[in-house]
Amino acid sequence: MIYLFRIISAENPDFYRDLVAGGTDTFLDFHSTLQKELGYDPTQLASFYITDANWGKETEITLIDMMQEPGVTSYSMDQVTLEEHISELNQRMLYLFDFFSERAFFIELIEMEDQISSRQTPFIGHRQGDAPPQLALDQLMDESPELEDTDPLDDPDN
Template sequence: MAILKFRVFFEEDDAVYRDVVIKHTQTFFDLHNVILKAYEFDNKHQATFYRSNVNWQRGREISLQKYDKPYQAEPLIMESTTIGSEIRDTSQKFIYVYDFAKNWTFLVELINVSKEESSKVTYPSLSRAEGIGPQQYGTRSLLGNKFADIEEKYDLDKGAEGFGEEGDDDNGSDDMVDDGGGENGGDEY
């Protein structure tokens, strides 16, 4: 059985990608779900794949369902279309569009074909995550959800010991101390 590894790039930043592995007999619906899980998106919106060429031009559509829009050719349906049936070459590309209102677009490229199926992996599966992915609703910090834990652990609240406002001074005097030694008296440190 062939195991396919796809690299799923976020269209707006090719440094952000997820590698997923899937059996060639699994469907585009399975691929759709693993991509959403890999990027931490919900499963509440419309979606479609397009078979693509090396120049990322959209070809045959493989859709979650038939939508109320004009088609040049009837779309294939994700649940009944196996991935292996749409692979034309060893570097096959697909374009995945999720949530037509937000138009999240991902570039999906076949990067490896293996005959070795791992008994430790449940397919489809995420095999690598690189970069901070987009957040479906709102913004995501570099630390993500872990920031609150770090803030609590290190007590980064305002006024924590050793931290003050810029220009704050404990005794209200200048930093330089005049020891009465005249012009050069302050040089003896």
């Protein structure tokens, strides 16, 4: 089975990527291809969520096994193939790439064919626009307001 996924961002309406993957590819393969394509730091936490038609989270597929959300079944990216969870055209997923700010890409299966790709999968089929930046934890800290070095108890007005 060959899948064609459309990946979009709510942050940049001009951005999209089309990713072609085989049914036997793992979610880790999908993650690695996307991280490399976007120039993101692959050491950052990430998760896929299989969702319902309204983007409600149903199943989490994590990079690192962590505490799962209540009511959400959880699997590890390196242990699960796409064909184990992707079976219907227009099926949706979220790809949470920034855990600290809860930023995600919206992914939808737009085509599926019962054949084998002549290329090694997964790969990016089409691209448009710039991806939103991936904020690392140290960048978040750099953007936080500086705390004053003064002690409020030393204020002569107190």
